[in-house]
Amino acid sequence: MKYNIFPNTQEKVSAIGLGTWVFGGENWGGADDAQCAAAVGEALASGMNLIDTAPFYTDGLSEKIIGQALKGRRDKAFIATKCGIIRENGRIRHDLRPASIMAECDQSLKRLQCDVIDLYICHWPDPAVAIEQTMGTLLKLRDQKKIRHIGVSNFDLELLKKACAAAPVSAYQGQYSILERGMEKEILPFCREKGIGVMAYGAMGGGILTGKYKNRPPLTKKDARHMFYEFFEEIRFKKVIQGVEDLKKMGHPMNQLALNWVRQQSGVMTALAGCRSAEQVRANVAAADWNLSAEELEKIRAAVFV
Numbered sequence: 001m002k003y004n005i006f007p008n009t010q011e012k013v014s015a016i017g018l019g020t021w022v023f024g025g026e027n028w029g030g031a032d033d034a035q036c037a038a039a040v041g042e043a044l045a046s047g048m049n050l051i052d053t054a055p056f057y058t059d060g061l062s063e064k065i066i067g068q069a070l071k072g073r074r075d076k077a078f079i080a081t082k083c084g085i086i087r088e089n090g091r092i093r094h095d096l097r098p099a100s101i102m103a104e105c106d107q108s109l110k111r112l113q114c115d116v117i118d119l120y121i122c123h124w125p126d127p128a129v130a131i132e133q134t135m136g137t138l139l140k141l142r143d144q145k146k147i148r149h150i151g152v153s154n155f156d157l158e159l160l161k162k163a164c165a166a167a168p169v170s171a172y173q174g175q176y177s178i179l180e181r182g183m184e185k186e187i188l189p190f191c192r193e194k195g196i197g198v199m200a201y202g203a204m205g206g207g208i209l210t211g212k213y214k215n216r217p218p219l220t221k222k223d224a225r226h227m228f229y230e231f232f233e234e235i236r237f238k239k240v241i242q243g244v245e246d247l248k249k250m251g252h253p254m255n256q257l258a259l260n261w262v263r264q265q266s267g268v269m270t271a272l273a274g275c276r277s278a279e280q281v282r283a284n285v286a287a288a289d290w291n292l293s294a295e296e297l298e299k300i301r302a303a304v305f306v
């Protein structure tokens with residue numbers, strides 16, 4: 001495994017981190033809990049210390065599976081979890097009010113069966129709450145030693161700047177892949193300048209960049225790949241698959257090519273790889289054994305997917 005030190009902190013995190021949205025299976029067509037737990041074990045065994053989760057992932061089940069799997073080896077993992085997405089009567093709303101964050105943090109600690117969260121991330125902006133209030137709450141949690149570092153996710157540049165003015169932001173989480181490079185315009189340069197570690201999600205485009213699809217999979221309306229990763233929409237899908245077939249000619253396993261392209265971009269501390277099994281962890285961790293050359297990085301950048 002390769003590691004990066006999060007700038008502004010002394011934290012050493014694996015260049016490929018374990019993504020666990022799929023844990024519990026909600027929004028991902030189901031998942032086997034035992035296999036997800038085995039994915040955590042395999043991640044640790046292969047030196048992948050960063051584990052990313054959120055209360056939103058299958059309504060806390062992702063955190064519970066991780067907490068159980070980490071019993072007796074909590075010190076081996078760097079846990080990132082989140083706050084700010086609340087379920088209520090079957091509906092979902094954003095909430096970064098102080099009382100809500102405080103309550104969410106306690107619930108996450110309980111599900112994760114630990115005393116402290118290494119990185120606590122605002123999952124999504126809440127326009128109804130002043131960011132200074134949110135950041136003040138996170139600082140309070142840090143003072144109480146319930147969290148160690150603060151991160152934000154899916155913030156635009158203006159909000160990120162305000163967050164940084166109110167508290168030390170150690171990490172930024174956003175979508176970044178060969179297919180989705182919007183972060184390069186403003187966020188990535190700002191994070192590089194300020195020493196904020198970027199955690200890239202969707203680096204395999206929700207699975208489409210692994211090269212395993214020939215045809216569009218049947219997805220329910222609530223499936224993450226349908227509602228979140230637009231590459232799975234009918235017209236886009238065909239074009240992306242054509243681009244993927246072209247990239248395969250470079251001779252690398254596609255999942256690893258996709259992860260390495262992201263993790264080798266300057267400023268990226270970790271490329272999150274969502275995995276539902278130990279087998280997927282092994283296939284993705286292997287990306288850290290090699291690097292794309294400078295020419296390959298540029299060739300991939302120039303690839304056409306639209």
Ligand SMILES: NC(=O)c1ccc[n+]([C@@H]2O[C@H](COP(=O)([O-])OP(=O)(O)OC[C@H]3O[C@@H](n4cnc5c(N)ncnc54)[C@H](OP(=O)(O)O)[C@@H]3O)[C@@H](O)[C@H]2O)c1
Nearest residue numbers: 019020021022153201202203204205206207272273274283
């Ligand atoms: N902050 C946020 O708002 C946010 C948003 C999205 C994600 N995230 C985080 O980032 C993580 C990564 O993103 P993601 O999971 O959405 O997308 P991703 O990593 O691009 O894709 C993950 C999916 O690809 C498939 N896959 C993974 N490895 C594979 C392999 N070697 N061969 C074949 N298929 C493979 C699996 O699904 P199948 O087996 O079903 O194909 C897996 O669930 C998440 O798990 C989550 O922790 C955060």
